[in-house]
Amino acid sequence: MKSDRNSTWQRSSCTALITGASTGIGAVYADRLAHRGYDLVLVARDEARLTALAERLRRETGRKVEWLKADLTAKADLAEVERRLREDESLTLLVNNAGMSVSGTLVDGDIDRFEAMIELNVIAPTRLAAAAARNFVTRKQGTIINVASVLALAPELFNGSYSGTKAYVLNLSLSLQKELEPAGVRVQAVLPGATRTEIWARAGVDVAGFPPEMIMEVDDMVDAALAGFDQNEPVTIPSLPDQAEFERYTAARLALGPNLSRNAPAERYLAKRSAA
Numbered sequence: 001m002k003s004d005r006n007s008t009w010q011r012s013s014c015t016a017l018i019t020g021a022s023t024g025i026g027a028v029y030a031d032r033l034a035h036r037g038y039d040l041v042l043v044a045r046d047e048a049r050l051t052a053l054a055e056r057l058r059r060e061t062g063r064k065v066e067w068l069k070a071d072l073t074a075k076a077d078l079a080e081v082e083r084r085l086r087e088d089e090s091l092t093l094l095v096n097n098a099g100m101s102v103s104g105t106l107v108d109g110d111i112d113r114f115e116a117m118i119e120l121n122v123i124a125p126t127r128l129a130a131a132a133a134r135n136f137v138t139r140k141q142g143t144i145i146n147v148a149s150v151l152a153l154a155p156e157l158f159n160g161s162y163s164g165t166k167a168y169v170l171n172l173s174l175s176l177q178k179e180l181e182p183a184g185v186r187v188q189a190v191l192p193g194a195t196r197t198e199i200w201a202r203a204g205v206d207v208a209g210f211p212p213e214m215i216m217e218v219d220d221m222v223d224a225a226l227a228g229f230d231q232n233e234p235v236t237i238p239s240l241p242d243q244a245e246f247e248r249y250t251a252a253r254l255a256l257g258p259n260l261s262r263n264a265p266a267e268r269y270l271a272k273r274s275a276a
Contacts (some may be wrong), residue, residue, distance in 0.1 A: 015064075017041040019081070019128065020098030022049035024197035025147060027166040028222040030065075039064040042079055044075040053149040062136050063161060072098050073116055085131035094132040096169075097147045101162050114161050121165035126172060135181055140184040146173045150193045151239060153249070161235050166191075170235070177234050177262065177266065185231075186258065190225045192216070198256040216243065 016033045020026035022044035034057040042065065050067040057065045068084070070077035085091060094114055099121045102113045129144055136142025148169040155163035173189035174235050180187060188228050195216050228236030237246060262272075 014092045015039040015041060015088070016093035016095060017043060017085060017091055017132075018080075018095040019043045019124070021089045021095075022046040022053060022068075025192070025195065025222060026095070026097040027053055028068050029097065029127075032222055032226055033093070033095075034061040034063045034065065034166075037063070039090070040066065041084065041088075042067040042089070043070050043072075043096070045069065070246055072128075073119045078124055078127060082127055082131040084137050085128060086276065088274060089135070091132070091135060092141060093143045093145070094128060095147070096128055097145075098124060099147065105160070106161055109159070109161075110142055117162065118165060121162075122168050125169060129172065129176065133176065133185060136185045137180065137183040143186040143188070144173075144180075145188045145190060145225075146170075147190045147225075148173070150191045150239070152168070152191060173235070188225075188229055188233065189234065189235045190228070191237045192221050192225075193237075195221045268269075 014037070016038045018026050018029050018033070020042065021030050021040075023046070026042075026044065027049075029113065030042055030053060033192075034040055040054075040057065040063065042054060044050055044067075047067075047069045050069060050234060054065040055068045068081060070081055072078050073080065085094060100117050102117045104110070106114065114170070124145060126156035126177060130238055131140065132144055137142075146169050149163075149166035151158050151163040152170040153168040155167065157163070170189050170191065173187050179235045193216060194210060195218050206214075209248060216239060224238035225236050233243075235246065
């Protein structure tokens, strides 16, 4: 891990730490938050891109922008980012954005790549959210934004391993909302649809083969996510025309609650057991 040592922590300022910040969704979040007046800590693996982005944002906004070169699937790098999130009292926002996709089925795919995806998409955001939450709860302020995917709600549309990681991020976010709200800490889950970023090429998927009406530009996606943030949405789905559809989905899911754990099997299973 390498850090830009030209700047020091300013405990009186509001600072956002953004993972996966060198390109795509993370880089646009960095741009938008810097223009909103945040100082930044940018985390990613690509040192050249981090440096260029940090220099541009300093020049354009006058904000303090630091970068940390880190591979969040490497334990030592992840631990250093966790330490920063726990100890830096200027931090008020974590954007848990870093992630990867793997194409192919579980049967035919590279299982090591699937494991790396789970480490980056599940283990890393869990540990980073925990570190940030401990910092924020102590000061009774702060926000965690977890970037998931609409595939958390539609596992049939892609491979189940990737969808499963995003369903985990959504469930983690919903649970953290209940856990952290009494301490004054906000959690927003963002569920993008297909967004024009480099994640597709890295997964070996040609986004040009998708219907044009399915692909959102990354600037539009982040702007919508921040609009949802400003409106205090716990879950923001930038492409969903009618928010009431998700509210009905949530209500139906919650209605299952009283019957998900009971002291006897459902009647339909008792009938079959008697017949046998």
